[in-house]
Amino acid sequence: MSKSSKTIKVDYLARVEGEGALYIKIKNNKITNLKFKIFEPPRFFEAFLRGRSFTEAPDITARICGICPIAYQMSSCHAMEDACGVKVEGQLRALRRLIYCGEWIESHVLHVAMLHAPDFLGYESAIHMAKDHPDLVQKALKLKKTGNEIVTLLGGREIHPINVRVGGFYRVPTKSELQELVPNLQWARDAAYELVRWTGTLDFPDLEQDYEFVALRHPDEYPFNEGRLVSSKGLEIAIREYEEHFVEEHVEHSNALHSVLRRDLPPSPLSKGKGDPHPAPSPLKGEGRGEGKKRSGEMSGNYFVGPSARYSLNFDRLPSSVQQAAKEAGLGPVCTNPFKSIIVRSVETLYACEEALRIIGEYEMPEKPFVEVPPRAATGSGCTEAPRGILYHRYRIDDHGAILDAKIVPPTSQNQKTIESDLWQFVPKNISLPKEKLTWQCEQAIRNYDPCISCATHFLKLHIERE
Numbered sequence: 001m002s003k004s005s006k007t008i009k010v011d012y013l014a015r016v017e018g019e020g021a022l023y024i025k026i027k028n029n030k031i032t033n034l035k036f037k038i039f040e041p042p043r044f045f046e047a048f049l050r051g052r053s054f055t056e057a058p059d060i061t062a063r064i065c066g067i068c069p070i071a072y073q074m075s076s077c078h079a080m081e082d083a084c085g086v087k088v089e090g091q092l093r094a095l096r097r098l099i100y101c102g103e104w105i106e107s108h109v110l111h112v113a114m115l116h117a118p119d120f121l122g123y124e125s126a127i128h129m130a131k132d133h134p135d136l137v138q139k140a141l142k143l144k145k146t147g148n149e150i151v152t153l154l155g156g157r158e159i160h161p162i163n164v165r166v167g168g169f170y171r172v173p174t175k176s177e178l179q180e181l182v183p184n185l186q187w188a189r190d191a192a193y194e195l196v197r198w199t200g201t202l203d204f205p206d207l208e209q210d211y212e213f214v215a216l217r218h219p220d221e222y223p224f225n226e227g228r229l230v231s232s233k234g235l236e237i238a239i240r241e242y243e244e245h246f247v248e249e250h251v252e253h254s255n256a257l258h259s260v261l262r263r264d265l266p267p268s269p270l271s272k273g274k275g276d277p278h279p280a281p282s283p284l285k286g287e288g289r290g291e292g293k294k295r296s297g298e299m300s301g302n303y304f305v306g307p308s309a310r311y312s313l314n315f316d317r318l319p320s321s322v323q324q325a326a327k328e329a330g331l332g333p334v335c336t337n338p339f340k341s342i343i344v345r346s347v348e349t350l351y352a353c354e355e356a357l358r359i360i361g362e363y364e365m366p367e368k369p370f371v372e373v374p375p376r377a378a379t380g381s382g383c384t385e386a387p388r389g390i391l392y393h394r395y396r397i398d399d400h401g402a403i404l405d406a407k408i409v410p411p412t413s414q415n416q417k418t419i420e421s422d423l424w425q426f427v428p429k430n431i432s433l434p435k436e437k438l439t440w441q442c443e444q445a446i447r448n449y450d451p452c453i454s455c456a457t458h459f460l461k462l463h464i465e466r467e
Helices: 045-049 055-062 069-084 088-119 126-132 134-155 173-178 182-199 237-246 307-317 320-328 337-359 411-429 435-447
Strands: 009-012 021-027 030-038 214-217 228-231 246-249 258-260 377-388 389-397 403-409 460-466
Touching: 009 021, 009 134, 021 411, 021 435, 030 411, 045 055, 045 403, 055 403, 069 088, 069 389, 088 126, 088 134, 088 173, 088 182, 088 337, 088 435, 126 134, 134 228, 134 337, 182 320, 182 337, 214 237, 214 258, 214 307, 214 377, 214 389, 237 377, 237 389, 258 411, 307 320, 307 337, 307 389, 307 411, 320 337, 337 435, 389 411, 411 435
Parallel strands: 021 460
Antiparallel strands: 009 460, 021 030, 214 228, 246 258, 377 389, 389 403
């Protein structure tokens, strides 16, 4: 290797959950090879589920992630209820949104203030940052605690909750128990608004991408649990059609499957006549609102799930006060700079606080904490919006409720190809940077996605080779 060649190696990428590596080879100031590797061993949760009762799925899948267990519980519940032909409505449905609010608050704030902010402020970690920015860290910890309090009350405990079940909850809170959360949530709403404003003042690298955003879209709400799957380039399908349009591929350099979007299918007859009366925006090409049509004759490719996708496809579903806060922070209705995802997560934190207060204000304790879900031989699908993006579950059960087959597609595995795509675009623009700064910004580009690598299959080794 010549004297001008450089090798950059980061043994551990801090501030992500999971183990992985990034390899970049540069020759004559051009990238010749780039691989985002996930080498953590597979965890076999889908195999663990086979033979277990359908009622056990929420408790088993909650162990997949300590940061977003609610997402796994909700997706499994919706899939089982879909298989059994049961729909949870009313106050039980509202409580599901409320516990999701808690998870979004604690997860987003952890990422924004503890994992991502050090990148923008030039610190190795939140511990180093706390010396100069104690107020930011202290407020973030209190905000995160507010989210944990919601999860603890509704879930039974804040880590791997045990109160969620197919059909609802084992126990529901009283009105007075929920009212006790209100003072802290009111403080959290104000603190989240300040967080939105603060993130808007950060300096962001220039990286605007023509993404295909994918998220749930609901006719009336900013999505948590329900809706149709839409994209910024015309996809609009029912959740049960997910596997017709999204496929997982094995790549040699990753133990996690890469999820890609098929673009070689004609419009599905299952979705005809069932479109959103207010279709999802197709804003990336200035088209205003799309018509919910699918593409045909195209090859498969990467897509983008998570806060930026949700926000860009559902901006009009946010309350006007939250929309205004986003505008004040410098966001438009669409965010195509992945580094600005830190603002979007702050906006969603503000929304979660507002939504939690709304739900608590309208709460009436239901007569029963759950609806009965008798098993039947069937296949059911569920997809909810984890903090990091859509989380798809599909189960096949027999008439006794035994799980015969399971499929789980986490958000990070869906974003892997997009993370690689970002780096292919970002590195050439910054190739003249000193190796320490380029390494730092490559790590930051990955952290934009708040990757939960352990969900997808834990540190990141970075190796940059120059010739």
